[in-house]
Amino acid sequence: MTLLEATGLTVRYGGVLANTDVTLHVDAGEVVGLIGPNGAGKTTFVDAVTGFTAARGTVTLDRRRLDGLPPHARRRAGLARTWQAGELFGDLTVRQNVAVAAARGPLRNLWSDLTGRAARTGDVDTALEMFGLQFVADRRPGELSLGRQKIVGVARALAGGTRAVLLDEPAAGLDTDESAEFGGHVRAIAAAGPGVLLIDHDMNLVFDVCDRVYVLDYGAVIAAGTPHEVRADPAVRTAYLGAPAEAGAPSEADAGAPQEVPS
Known part of the structure; x- marks a missing residue:
């Protein structure tokens, strides 16, 4: 189809x-x-x-x-996309980076979503598990290899009903x-x-x-x-x-x- x-x-x-x-x-x-x-x-x-x-x-x-x-x-x-430069948030964890795509509320609620409800959604967990990122979910992108950072970017694009x-x-x-x-x-x-x-x-x-x-x-x-x-x-x-x-x-x-x- x-x-x-x-x-x-x-x-x-x-x-x-x-x-x-x-x-x-x-x-x-x-x-x-x-x-x-x-x-x-x-x-x-x-x-x-x-x-x-x-x-x-x-x-x-x-x-x-x-x-x-x-x-x-x-x-x-x-419809989702990735960016050539990665565009990950360096001050957020891997889980929070992926949760950005799953957060649907107003921008003013983004931080509470990332640190609470949205960061625990099954959609985020599914994306992390699909790419083997659950073991680095609480680390920041700068602590990961370039290859792993690229995978985080794709996982983020897949979260949120893509x-x-x-x-x-x-x-x-x-x-x-x-x-x-x-x-x-x-x-x-x-x-x-x-x-x-x-x-x-x-x-x-x-x-x-x-x-x-x-x-x-x-x-x-x-x-x-x-x-x-x-x-x-x-x-x-x-x-x-x-x-x-x-x-x-x-x-x-x-x-x-x-x-x-x-x-």
């Missing part, structure tokens, strides 16, 4: 088209990748879908129109082992029911965990399909994977070597 769908999404900054008629969908329980070089418009697309930048086109979540709604209303409807989550370069800065562990968490999210849109430069991660992949170039979708289909596309292999487009020429991705999208 199609859960999240963006249709004809177009973002213009003055005379620059950052996204041009982008259409993609994510099904429930599916991990979909969105790749492309730096400047291709991937984060702009996430900003547009989640309401942080103005855009033309439609965004629907479980057949409900979200375009035109502010970011907080889209979040309450079940139906679909957009992960914006969550594996940036992770080593090979941390990236592989993170991929397992991404698959676990989808297995629990939500749809996942994964943006990352780590091609091993993207091709290992994604069911389908879209390729963005200069703000427009130039290819879409299964990881195998996208990896075999001559234009994609030439532009992003550093592989020759000639028939029969093996790419490094086909050989299993670590790959990153070039800047």
Whole structure:
């Protein structure tokens, strides 16, 4: 079942088209990748879908129109995202960071919620347990490794009745082992029911965990399909994977070597 769908999404900054008629969908329980070089418009697309930048086109979540709604209303409807910089609260514990997403009351009640009722909700505990964070729940983000901090950010995005989550370069800065562990968490999210849109430069991660992949170039979708289909596309292999487009020429991705999208 199609859960999240963006249709004809177009973002213009003055005379620059950052996204041009982008259409993609994510099904429930599916991990979909969105790749492309730096400047291709991937984060702009996430900003547009989640309401942080103005855009033309439609965004629907479980057949409900979200375009035109502010970011907080889209979040309450079940659409969540992560941020490249992490954006964790350094003076709050891991549990309190996750509880931020579950708190639904007025802003003036946020602190009492974090230190009381909301911090003990089953929703928060479920998110912590899904990512193995219950043992560090009372520690602060600065006491954790970078990989663990990234996982806290995703756990926070999943708390609060999330139906679909957009992960914006969550594996940036992770080593090979941390990236592989993170991929397992991404698959676990989808297995629990939500749809996942994964943006990352780590091609091993993207091709290992994604069911389908879209390729963005200069703000427009130039290819879409299964990881195998996208990896075999001559234009994609030439532009992003550093592989020759000639028939029969093996790419490094086909050989299993670590790959990153070039800047």
